[in-house]
Amino acid sequence: xxxxxxxxxxxxxxxxxxxxxxxxxxxxxxxxxxxxxxxxxxxxxxxxxxxxxxxxxxxxxxxxxxxxxxxxxxxxxxxxxxxxxxxxxxxxxxxxxxxxxxxxxxxxxxxxxxxx
Amino acid sequence: xxxxxxxxxxxxxxxxxxxxxxxxxxxxxxxxxxxxxxxxxxxxxxxxxxxxxxxxxxxxxxxxxxxxxxxxxxxxxxxxxxxxxxxxxxxxxxxxxxxxxxxxxxxxxxxxxxx
Numbered sequence: 001x002x003x004x005x006x007x008x009x010x011x012x013x014x015x016x017x018x019x020x021x022x023x024x025x026x027x028x029x030x031x032x033x034x035x036x037x038x039x040x041x042x043x044x045x046x047x048x049x050x051x052x053x054x055x056x057x058x059x060x061x062x063x064x065x066x067x068x069x070x071x072x073x074x075x076x077x078x079x080x081x082x083x084x085x086x087x088x089x090x091x092x093x094x095x096x097x098x099x100x101x102x103x104x105x106x107x108x109x110x111x112x113x114x115x116x
Numbered sequence: 117x118x119x120x121x122x123x124x125x126x127x128x129x130x131x132x133x134x135x136x137x138x139x140x141x142x143x144x145x146x147x148x149x150x151x152x153x154x155x156x157x158x159x160x161x162x163x164x165x166x167x168x169x170x171x172x173x174x175x176x177x178x179x180x181x182x183x184x185x186x187x188x189x190x191x192x193x194x195x196x197x198x199x200x201x202x203x204x205x206x207x208x209x210x211x212x213x214x215x216x217x218x219x220x221x222x223x224x225x226x227x228x229x230x231x
Contacts, residue, residue: 033218035219035220037222039157043204043224043225043227044222044224044225045206045208045222045225046222047219047220047221047222050219089157091159093159095218095220102161102164102171103149103151103161103164103220104151104159104161104220105161106158106159106160108156108157108158109157109158
């Protein structure tokens with residue numbers, strides 16, 4: 001079975017500081033993908049960034065980067081130069097290949113609050 | 117243009133009623149999903165459909181039934197609603213099935229409240 005662990009229920013960060021949101025995962029499948037989603041207070045789920053298990057380099061998307069450490073089974077999200085609009089719930093998720101179309105396994109999320 | 121849309125956005129109903137939530141995607145994806153987000157914000161997969169075939173049913177009560185009239189639609193029917201069904205339900209879609217790299221794009225969610 002797959003499992004995602006996010007150990008930070010909530011975080012307060014000063015605006016313009018960098019933020020690291022922790023995510024560890026557990027799977028015995030060699031092929032998997034790791035995702036981060038943002039859920040603002042308005043409720044929608046916004047895809048941020050993806051990392052494949054065979055990718056050699058860490059993924060980056062604008063101010064978002066994924067610090068992928070395969071041996072440690074961690075996939076931390078780094079947000080550089082945080083903005084007030086970054087305040088939201090952040091979910092780490094994983095999807096493995098099981099011969100068909102599989103859903104995402106989510107962590108419990110981290111509630112990030114950016115303070116001015 | 118909205119990629120994944122759901123209707124209604126809010127649904128308030130009485131216990132015991134039957135209701136449906138509609139989902140449509142215009143991304144040309146061949147796999148669609150339903151997720152449930154509980155009051156603690158935890159998201160869990162309920163169903164996925166690939167080419168009109170049910171792929172996953174994660175121990176969801178049989179009062180819940182997904183119905184896919186075509187590749188672009190996956191509706192969720194719920195019979196005999198219970199208080200514990202109150203949650204936010206998200207529809208999502210992704211590209212080629214079977215590949216873990218395919219990003220899932222979510223609809224705006226439907227907040228279901230059972231009184």
